[in-house]
Amino acid sequence: MLEVRDLSMRFGGLLAVDQVSLDVGEREIVSIIGPNGAGKTTVFNCISGFYRPSGGTITFKGRPIQGKPDYKISRMGMVRTFQHVRLFSRMTVVENLLVAQHRHLNTNLFAGLIKTPDYRKREEKSLERAAYWLERVGLMEMANRDAGNLAYGQQRRLEIARCMVTEPEVLMLDEPAAGLNPNETRELNELIVSLKEDYCVSVLLIEHDMSLVMGISDRINVINQGRPLACGTPEEIRTNDDVIKAYLGEE
Ligand SMILES: Nc1ncnc2c1ncn2[C@@H]1O[C@H](COP(=O)(O)OP(=O)(O)OP(=O)(O)O)[C@@H](O)[C@H]1O
Numbered sequence: 748m749l750e751v752r753d754l755s756m757r758f759g760g761l762l763a764v765d766q767v768s769l770d771v772g773e774r775e776i777v778s779i780i781g782p783n784g785a786g787k788t789t790v791f792n793c794i795s796g797f798y799r800p801s802g803g804t805i806t807f808k809g810r811p812i813q814g815k816p817d818y819k820i821s822r823m824g825m826v827r828t829f830q831h832v833r834l835f836s837r838m839t840v841v842e843n844l845l846v847a848q849h850r851h852l853n854t855n856l857f858a859g860l861i862k863t864p865d866y867r868k869r870e871e872k873s874l875e876r877a878a879y880w881l882e883r884v885g886l887m888e889m890a891n892r893d894a895g896n897l898a899y900g901q902q903r904r905l906e907i908a909r910c911m912v913t914e915p916e917v918l919m920l921d922e923p924a925a926g927l928n929p930n931e932t933r934e935l936n937e938l939i940v941s942l943k944e945d946y947c948v949s950v951l952l953i954e955h956d957m958s959l960v961m962g963i964s965d966r967i968n969v970i971n972q973g974r975p976l977a978c979g980t981p982e983e984i985r986t987n988d989d990v991i992k993a994y995l996g997e998e
Pocket residue numbers: 758761763781782783784785786787788789790
């Protein structure tokens with residue numbers, strides 16, 4: 748599904764990502780872990796088209812995507828959330844989900860003005876999908892509240908719903924458990940597993956919460972100071988001496 752080979756990203760004199768490779772297969776949950784500043788978000792920014800990588804290749808569904816802009820990559824079926832919640836805080840919860848679909852489908856302005864039958868049908872579908880995902884993430888009762896007024900954990904769930912209404916094949920989550928309480932983290936865990944099992948979505952995850960990562964990942968990639976340190980199953984990573992030294996030992 749997604750293949751990253753020898754990815755590098757240089758910012759001036761700083762080589763923030765150095766020869767990182769990773770794979771995400773169909774219906775897999777793959778995590779990227781590493782100490783603060785290791786380069787995880789930079790890898791995400793390259794994969795999702797926010798940065799143009801300095802080197803390496805990124806292949807999604809057999810097509811090279813390195814250097815493509817983010818909106819093209821999301822229309823191909825790979826969408827992401829951000830480390831810091833990025834919702835339209837003065838729009839309602841349901842409007843956030845509708846806008847995400849408009850942007851995704853690149854709705855034709857003219858069709859929208861005269862409301863062609865095809866446009867109306869798509870609008871209905873958008874609303875159905877929004878309602879479905881609001882229910883699914885437990886936010887139906889909040890549908891008409893401004894997104895900015897939601898509790899933090901609810902905003903995190905809305906972000907995931909906002910990705911899911913575009914029906915992605917790969918979902919990239921950047922520290923989705925940051926700031927969540929243990930109860931919310933447990934719900935997030937269940938939601939991510941359900942995305943894979945019930946909706947056939949592959950998940951690429953950056954996360955510092957080790958029990959979440961160890962519990963749900965099929966494979967874990969560890970990076971340290973921009974460089975790949977290890978890749979393996981949670982068990983292999985848990986017992987890898989280099990990883991323990993570089994990362995887990997810090998916790
Ligand atoms: N746009 C940028 N310009 C210059 N340097 C950057 C930029 N983005 C990231 N960096 C640098 O690249 C390195 C890797 O940062 P990155 O945010 O990818 O790490 P991270 O592993 O995601 O860290 P954290 O776990 O703290 O989020 C850091 O030294 C950071 O300062």
